[in-house]
Amino acid sequence: MSDFDALELDLLTELFNVGVGKAAASLSAMMKQEILLDVPKVEVLTGRELAKHFVYEEPLCCIRQEATGEFDFTSSLMFPEQCSLEIVRLLLDSELDDKVLLELRPEAMTEIGNILLNACIGRIAQMMDVSFTFGLPEFLLKNPRELMDYLAISDSNKAHVLLVSIQMVLKKSDVAGDLMFVFDAPSFNSFHRHIGSMLTGLKE
């Protein structure tokens, strides 16, 4: 499902390209290593369509933050479980064994996810000239089905999901993750209107 036309999707891709770039720069500074980034893939889906996206049952490590403002949404940053462990390992100390990393992961990932989400959404909000108030980040580790139930988007055609797939190449390993924004119908329409008027502004 996509109410967005090709031009609007192009603009969204461009916005997320800049936003995710800013997030990668923050991550790069934290990890003290260069991070190469692919242009993110942006899709607009319903909850039901999203279910098809997660074909594997591997648990996802998710950092979720609510935003309220000119439109409301829930933003989530998701990494496959193993990938999240690798990020924590890179960030903390490669000497630590897996058991210790597992203990430290919730807090570390909450902060990493929060930094990435803030960097990305903050940059996009600046470009769109909108303001929000964000809630505190929450760490979740669930398999895709449980996660969608938790976010109340399972089997739903009501929730509008903006899915941004990110591929980052780190020195030692590649990190693939998804950014997910869930809107209710009125918020989604408002978001759509903002993108539309931004495009009109650009055309003028």
Place this chain on the structure above:
Amino acid sequence: MTQFENTVGQETKSSDMSLNKLLDIIDTGVILLDQSGCVQYWNDWMHKYSEIDSQSSFHKSLHELFPTLDCPRLDLGIEDAITLGMSAHMSSTLNRSPLPLIDPIQKRRIEQSINIQAVKLDNKRYCMLQIVNQSNNYRRETLLQQQINIKTETQEALSREIKNVVRANAAKSDFLTAMSHELKTPLNAVLGFAQLLAYKTDNPLSGTQSENVNQIIKAGDHLLTLIEGVLDLAKIESGNLDIKFTNVDVKALLSECVKLMSSQAKQQTCELKCHCVGEVLVRAERTRLKQVVLNLLSNAIKFNVPNGIVTIECAKKDRCLHIDVNDTGTGIDKAMFSEVFLPFNRLSAADSSIEGTGIGLNLSKKLMEEMQGRIGFDSELGKGSRFWIEIPLVE
């Protein structure tokens, strides 16, 4: 009345009072910053851990209150909350005690996690900091300490093992010394009587008998060399090898060695050349130095090609004499370089008909070390090897 009531208290006075009481008794630090980053509210917990009371903190920035504060991540988090409405979480895992807060009982800087929450009140942005003491939690340092403990335990177990191994090695050396003596006595008898048989002039042996006796002598000699080598190694390892240093005339020693090896060289159709400078004196034990040179020469001959050449060269270098033994033999594979001086390691010779015990070079190395000298080599496969020793000159 605290400033928090002035800013956010739109409720009745009684509910303001209960809110303040609540914020003062919770076990969390609460700070409210206004749009310019100045303190609007500072709860009792903050007073307790910073020794700055609510009155003194009012309208001051965190940097004014804590001049040593150096945490760009906290500064950015506060700025993002005030300008962009972004909330952030600073974990104690990734941030080590951002605020200089001291536990009043333990007198230690506490570890803390900080929630930076963007708050919008009356269309104005504020930033609320919630500070949680994480010092008593099961945290990274505790986990790291556990790992250090495990490492220390492993290290201790390892040292215990090493001690056991050293003890076992000493026992082995003692055993070898004792056994070698026990073996040498009957072997000397075997060799002595075999030699008597071989050189008997009154009743000479037949051709086959003489051949058989020569085999006994050859095998006996080989065994004797091996036993003596093992005895020497055991002596060195147990610290019982007593080097008697004297001034050794190298030229005379080398010419003796060349003479001794000439028959073996002839047998192997190998030419022996000695280029040595005039009289040079070194500090060493003559017998042991001769043992090392003979071992190097014997190897150079054994591992040479037919009609090959073995050259001895001497040169003074710093305060040492450098003796090279070059051969034109098959050379040593680079992959085996690290194994050359290991005991009982005969490299590729193990599969050939070349005789040897496999302890000669190991023994030579240990003897050179005992004499404060050095031994080394370089080699190229198919071209030959150069083994060298260095021994201190007489001052």
